[in-house]
Structures are given as structure tokens and as C-alpha cells.
Amino acid sequence: MNRTFPLALLLLGTVLPSFSQPLLQQNFNSSTSVGNYFNLSTPTTGQFNSIAGTAGAGAQVMDIASEAGLGTSLVLSRAGAGSVSVVRTTDLAASVGAVVVQMRFTPGQIKAAANSVLFFQLGTNFSATSQAETGGQVAAQIAVDLRDVDTAGDLWGWTGSPATFNGFAANAFPLVTWAVNNSGGPVSYASPNGGNLTLADGKFDLWVGDSGLAVQVFNGSANLNPGIPLRNFKLVSNAGNASYGLDEFSITKVAAEAQPTLLFNATPRSASTTNGGTVTLSPSVTGTGSLTYQWLRNGSLVPGATESLLVLSNFSQFSEGFYRLAVTGPAGSITSAPSAVVVSLPPVSNAFAGSDGFDGTLRDTANWGDFDFSTGTFGTALIQEPTRLVFSQNSTAEAGVYRLWKKGLAPANQDWEARVQVELPSLAFATNGYVGVGLYVLNAADPGDRLNLEIETGKDNGFAYRDFYVTHTQNDVDQLGQGVSAPATNTVGLLRARWLAAAGTLLMEYDPDGPANGENWVTLRSFSPGTNWGLNASGAFLVGIGAYANNRIVTASEGVVLDSFATTVTPLPDLAWLPTQSTRDGVPFTALGTVLPAPPGATNPVGLGQSFSGTYRFGFFNRVPANPAAPTVAEADLTGSPLAAGTQLVLKFSKRTNDYVSFVAMTADASVLSDVGYTVNASGNELTIRARVVDPVASESNNPDTVGAAFGLLVRLAPTATGPENFRGTVFVTDMLYHDVEPPGPNEAAQTSTNYLGQMVSLAAKGISASTATFHAFIPERLFAAGRANGVDVTGENCLGYRTYVQLTGSTNGFFKLNSPPSAAFADANFDSDGDGTPDAIWRFKIANSTWSRQVMGFGKAESASAPLITIPPASLSVCPGSNATFSVTASGPAPLSYQWLRNGIPLPTANSSSLGFTATNRAAAGSYAVVVTNAYGSITSSPALLRVLVPQRLRAPERLADGRVQLRFGDQDGGPLGAGDAAGFEVYATTNLFNTNAWVRLTNSLSLSNGLLHLEEPAAAGLPRRFYRVLER
Secondary structure, three states: OOOOOOOHHHOOOOOOOEEEEEEEEEEOOOOOOHHHOOOOOOOOOOOOOEEOOOOOOOOEEEEEEEEEEEEEEEEEEOOOOOOOOEEEEEOOOOOOOOOEEEEEEOOEEEEOOOEEEEEEEEEEEOOOOOOOOOOOOOOEEEEEEEEEOEEEEEEEEEEOOOEEEEEEOOOOEEEEEEEEOOOOOOEEEEEEEEEEEEEEOOEEEEEOOOOOOOEEEEEEEOOOOOOOOOOEEEEEEOOOOOEEEEEEEEEEOEHHHHHHHHEEEOOOOOEOOOOOOOEEOOOOOEEEOEEEEEEEEOOEEEOOOOOEEEEEEEEEHHHHHEEEEEEEEEEEEEEEEOOOEEEEOOOHHHHOOEEEEEOOHHHHOOOEEOOOOOOOOOOOOEEEEOOEEEEEEEOOOOOEEEEEEEOOEEEEEOOOEEEEEEEEEOOOOOOOOEEEEEEEEEEOEEEEEEEEEEEEEEEOEEEEEEEEEEEEOOOEOOOOOEEEEOOEEEEEOEEEEEEOHHHHHHHEEEEOOOOOOOOOOEEEEEEEEOOOOOOOOOOEEEEEEEEEEEOOOOOOHHHHHHEEEEEEEEEOOEOOOOOOOOEOOOEEEOOOOOOOOOEEEEEEEEEEEEEEEEEEEEEEEOOOOOOOOOHHHHHHOOOOOOOOOOOEEEEEEEOOOOOOOEEEEEEEOOOOOOHEEEEOOOOOEEEEEEEOEEEOOOOOOOOOOOOOOOEEEEEEEEOOOOOOOOOOOOEEOEEHHHEEEOOOOOOOOOOOOOOOEEEEEEEEEEEOOOOOOOEEEEEEHHHHHHHHOOOOOOOOOOOOOOOOOOHHHHHOOOOEOOOOOOOOOOOOOOOOOOOOOOOOEEEEEEEOOOOOOEEEEEEEEEEEOOOOEEEOOOOOOEEOOOOOEEEEOOOOOOOOOOOEOOOOOOEOOOOOEEEEEEEOOOHHEEEEEEEEEEEEOOOEEEOOOEEEEEEEOEEOEEEEEEOOOOOEEEEEEOOOOOOHHHHHHEEEEEEEOOOOHOOEEEEOOOOOOEEEEEEEEEEHHHHEEEEEEEEEEO
């Protein structure tokens, strides 16, 4: 053909993408001799290995010829039984996975009526014969069928059986574009109509038509043999009588698309900081395309943490946990290994513990100091009597007096409590006002940021109240509180703040009748302080007491009293490894030291222990970890040390006699059940753990599995032998690297299908292989016995999750009993949790071959996970001014229930009981009243109840307007203004005959409001000599 084209158009009919490489191209313009276009042994990028025909009946012709209007092209003609072919058997390139083939057909004349088929094949190891290739060496194939009956061509794509496309007329000289991909991944090629298209592996696309006008006739069709290289090409015609013209031929290699990548070059390092400090986690991540980030803490999203860099400011122990970065991009998603971030709290003196019966001079003692967060202190005093403090206030101004316990700080890493006895008599109030006494937990850096636990009496909006309640105050502004009514007959009560360090929870509690009938504490509200509340820079709280009044003079003789203040601290667990008394395969450990040995080495594994908030963590390492709070996987790999996988460990620890083993978790080998256990000696001051070093399975931090041996131990201790925080020595064992076994964070809710009033322990496991990871549980029968003693069914055969005190969740298959017989606990000599010398009865369970992510055990009273239900809502009322209005609600649901009444959607202060009573003095008290009922599982708002205060009306004299209409105005007799919403409650009647009671007619004219009065204009009154009106409020 004589036409010339730009190179890009010549090759692909459009601009080539930068990753395309021409392998063969020819437009048959350079010579009129066919022989110049092939070379059997060393073809160039413009030559084939063969352009030939086979002998047989008829003629096979290969020529360079011109057709009318087209110029020169390679013409192939055949007839009879012979074949004609164009073959490239010399590899186009060493490795060809994807190509674009382009060619233009110039059909010429049609020789006969029979179908004439021309095959185009791509593959490898082709022969130079003029026969079509068969078998597995053909990667992809298309065919052109020319029929002389309609002088049209049909274009087929071959995917195992031909698919037909009735495409182009024989004289249309169509350009065909054939994209084929066997590269192993997606490729991008230049569309004949412009732009780039993606073609999946093992597929082909086929286009017919010139650039900009091409029609895609096959889209992502399957190749004959995916995976076969595209090194060779063959064109064969062996059926039918026809001639073909071939022009603008090219084969272009398309490089496989660069696969998107996503990987961590460096995971975020574990870190520690002082309380209130700043931690920066800065992993190094690379990937193609746009990347998005999300930080996780203990598996939960960190709100707003969507950058690769995470800066944790004002860090406290309540932010501690395992942090991971999840990154998502075109290549998928990956999550970093966990980074443990902890607070290094300085030791807090137990000087906080103490008491004061107030039998000395308050201001002179070193235990107390003043603090003030009131609006003023005019006229207030705490008078020191022989055995108590008495509050007085000689002004009606709002004021209070408060004392700060300065004997010591309340530690955040130990359980503590503070309590005070209070006396608050029933006081009379002439007007709205209040008097109260309280216990306060403060942020030492900001006393305006505090929790207030108070008992208060007063009058509000005309009704008297007496309540215990809690408010959270920030920046000296009270947030929404929670309260209950206090008994009107009890003068003496107890207030208590109790901190549970392991749970990170502060309980605000009261005893309504004081010490008279023993202690009967009720939790009014619990708090889980965040980074903006409750801690000073030393990681501790401040506690204070106080009394206050507003709009009432209080005399000392009225007996508003603070007495018997006391603080106690639960000592931290004291668990220490005894290496000289511990053995490995029966051989005593050398004297490695109690916590960190020196010098460490590959033949002298390191034992590291840490204790915090009742939990002791222990592990062996091949060297001293650079960050003891978060040893690396490499540091934890015991391969090559004396503690190889299978090593039997007998580890002894000293402990205090009044600390009780609640829960043990281990990364260890429990495949032989008798290898696991623990005992406490008769004196209660020594704990012995039995376990085997395990070759851990693949997990998130150990992927690929490179760790050959590891051991880790977590022991949670309890302050009592039988409290709900004591799981009676339950043992969990997993064969996964302990870097990926996480205890829950202090404020993390356990993931259970049942709610409990009690304690939870749980483990989160990351990256578990469902087919390899194994989890064992050894649960003492005495834990179940505690459930039975409280009337709870613990007879579940499979998962221990059916209405029991103990629930294990996370598996679709459940934990299966290993006991034999399954109906009885096994007396296991390896378990003696109480030191009585008698083997504990143990239930053994196992989970394997099941997908799970978290195991949870709860101990406490099982409750349905339900929010309150309102069974009787408050009813609407209509009252006269000065009458009592009382609303009440009846609700059911898991206790305790708390109440907050609303008026027109706004919370009413101190309205926190199941009933609401007050004096409806005027119409201003009217409105929509509702109550919000709340428990631990949610809240519900009642339907609104309407209060209408029916105030007598005063009618102004009717006025006759200029056009004869009558204007009527009326309003409340007490002078109070009416509102727009009041109009619907009024009906206006008119008559001309006062003596006929049936003559009153209700007027339907609309009422309008102006200056607190309702207006009505009656056109029908025009021309009437007299008119009488009356107004009714319904």
C-alpha cells in the first residue's frame, strides 16, 4: 500500500503507551518481491520465517500486488486442497506475555461460493509448515471467514468453539486489532479509539475498524491456553477458494502492568512515656497509587487517626494499648505489627491511705488544704467540733467551703477508695435554693475538672427534693448529671469513690442509710476517665470534701456534717521470678537475676517480668530487649538457645499471701495436657507454673513463620479469694506468638453475646491461621461452683455459654470438652490453686480448626443485653394554678435504672427519680414532659405527657370596628402572657340570646396572638344590635 502513516499509527492505529515494544511490523511497501519479506533462519523485525504454500490440487499464490484504490499489499490466493501460510517461528522475543496484533485486510475477489477461512494463531514452538497448529502450544486464535454468497466477511474469535461476528463487507478493507494477554497479570494497551484499556490475564480483546471508528467485537474473551508464551505467529488458509490482501501488519509487545505494591519498610516502634507526655509513632510504608491510613488501638479504630504519622498527646495509662496502622491502596490492605505504647508511671506514695475523724484542728493538720471552685466563699465555714466538721453559711449568696486531702495522691495504677460520712437533715426552704455536702475527685492540674458525688436537698421550680447525684464538671461547668432520690427519713449517709485500676473505672457510690445497718453500697455512676480528666502529671488523682449552699442561711445547729473521712489503697501485686528455684528440662536456671540478668547471651536466655494494675507479664528472650515494654519478635525467638521448642519449664515465683491467682495466659505447648498447670504452696507465698516452650504457628507478627521457639506468660492477680474479679485460676494456652495475643485495654468492652454485672477477661488474637492455631482452656470446677451457688445454670455441654457465669466466645464451633467422661471435672495433680495439697477439679477445653479473633470469659450475674422498657408512660395532666402536678413512669430492665425528666426537651435539674412532682403556679409551668430512663445497656425516652395549667381568662370589652365587625381580646387573669401554642386550647362561643342555652354557636374564626393576648374578629356581628361571647379552655 502506498499510503504512509506516523509510526504510532502504523503500529497500533493510535499512540502507543510507553510500555509497548514493537516486535514485528511491515506494510509491504519496500519491495515488490515476496522473497524480501521472509528469512527462514534469521528474520528481522520486518520479516517472517516463511511465506509459502503447499503443493496440491489448485494453485497457491503469494504476491505483492495492488488492488484498486489500495496500493500494494501481500496477496494470498489459494484453491483446491493446498494451504498457504505466513509464519514467524523464530521467537519474537525471549519472553512475550502480552501483545497487540494489527492487520488490515484487502479481500480482493472471491473465488468460489464455499466458505473460505483464514486462521491467525499465537503461541510457542510453532512449526514452519503451512498447516494450522493444534494442541497446547496455541495460546490464542481467531479466524476470518469470507463468504462469496454475500461478498461479506465474518470475523470469528476462537475460544474452544468459534464465536461468530457478522462484521464487515468484503470490500471494506477493515483494520483488525487483536490484544492478547497471557502475562500472568493485567496489562494496559492502547485502544484503537484512543486511551488505554486494561486486559486481564488469560483474555483477549478484538476490534474491527479504523482508529476512532473501531467496534469492539470481543471483550475479555478467554484464550485457548492461558499461560502459554506468545513467541510465535502463524497465518494459515487451508479451506475454500479465495484471495486475501494483508497490509499494515504489526505485532507489539505490551509489558505487564506494574503490580501495585504495598509494604512496611519499618513498622512503628513500641514506646513508653510519662503520664501527660507525647508519643509519636512513625512507620515507614511504601506503595503504589493513593494510600489511605487508619490507626487501630487494641483492634478498634482510633477516631481521626487517618495519617501515616500518629501523634498521641497528653498520653495517659487510659490510652495504653497495642497500636497498629492499617494501610489500604491499589494493592490491597496491610496492617503493621503491633506497637505497645505504655506509660511509665513514677512510684506513687501510699501515704494517700489514712483517715481523719476530725477530732483535731482541721486547718492546722498537714493532711488538709483549702481549694475553692465555688462562685464565692463569703460567710461559709467548716466548724471543728470535737468529733466532726459542721457547715455553716450566714449569707444567702451561693458559696461553699472545700478541703483537699493532701496526705498523698490517689494512685492510678492501684485500687483505692475514699469515703466520708455525711449528715444532711431535711431542711425547709422558703424559695428556690439548695444545701449539700460532697466527695470530690479532681484533676490536680485543673480543679475545675472534677467529679462531684453529693447529697443535696433544696427546692427547685416550686417542688422540694433530696437526692444523691453525680455530676462531671469541666471548666467549672456542670455537665449532665445522674441521680436518685435520697430517703427523706435518713439524716446520715455514706459517700464513696472507688477506683478499679485494672478496669480503668471510677465508681461513685452511696450508702443511703449510713453505717446503721451495715454497708449497703449502691453504684450511682461509673466513669472511665480519658486523657482530659482525672490525672495529674504524676499519674494520680486528688480527693477532697466540701459543703455548699445557695439562697439559704445555714446555722451550725441545723447539723450539716462531714465526718469519718478515710482513704485506703490496695497494694500492687508482688510477683517475682525465682530463677534459682526454676528449672528447664529438670536443670536449674543459673542465677539470672530477678528481673533483668547480666550479662545476657544466646546461651543465657533473659527472663523479664513486669507488673501493672494486677497483671504480671513474663517472658524469655535471647537478649535484653531494647524496649522491655514491647520486646521485638527477633528478641523473643529462642531458636538456638537452651530453651528450644519442647523444653519443659517449671517456673517458680514469689508472691504475697493475700494476692490470689485469678487468670493465667500462656504462649506455650499444650498438646500434652499434663504439661500445663500451676500450684500455690500451702503458705500462699509461692506460685509454680508448668509449661513447655512452643514452636509458634504463623501469626500477624510471625508471618512468614520464622520463630522456632517462644514462651510468654501473663498472670492476673486478684485481691480476694472469692470476689467477682477472681476467675479462680483459669488458664488459657495458645500456640501463637504472644506478640499477637493481646489482653484488652483498660476501657475496652469485652466482646460477649451476653452482658454481665461482674468482671471480664479476654484475649484478642491476631493473624490466626484457622487450620493451625490451637487454643486450650483449663477452667477450675470451683468457678462453676460459684455460679451454681448463685443459682446460675452451668450445665452447657459445648460452649459454656448458655446462661452461665462463664462464657467463652469467638468460635463458630465452640470450645469442646476434653474431659473423660465429659460430665465430670478432671482431678488434675498439676493444678492446686488454693495450696491445700489436693488436686483441683479442672474442666479441659480445646478449640482448633475454627476462625476466631477473641476469647472472652465473664464472671458475674448474667443479664440480658437490653435497654430499659417503659411499661407505663407518664400521663398528660390539666390542673388549675397553684395545684400540684405529678408525673410518674414505670420502667423495667436490668438494674440499676436512672431517670432524667425533661421539659420541652430540656433536662430538669435534680429531676432524677421515677416520679416528678411540683406546684404548677401558672401557665409558665405548662409544657411537654418526658423522662429518659437509662441503664448499662442503653436508654429510652418516654412518650411526652402534656401539662396544661388552666388559668381563668379575663375578657376585654368587645370593640365594634368601623366596618361593623366585632373584635374580641382575652388573656390570662393572672396577667401571664399567652403563647402561640396556647391558641389551639381555646374555644370561643357567641349568641344573641343569653336565655336560650342552645343558641350558643362556636365561632370558627382563627385566633391570632398579639402582646400575650388572643384576638378574634367576627364579621358576622356587623349589624347586630347586641352580641354575647364566652371563652372555654379545654
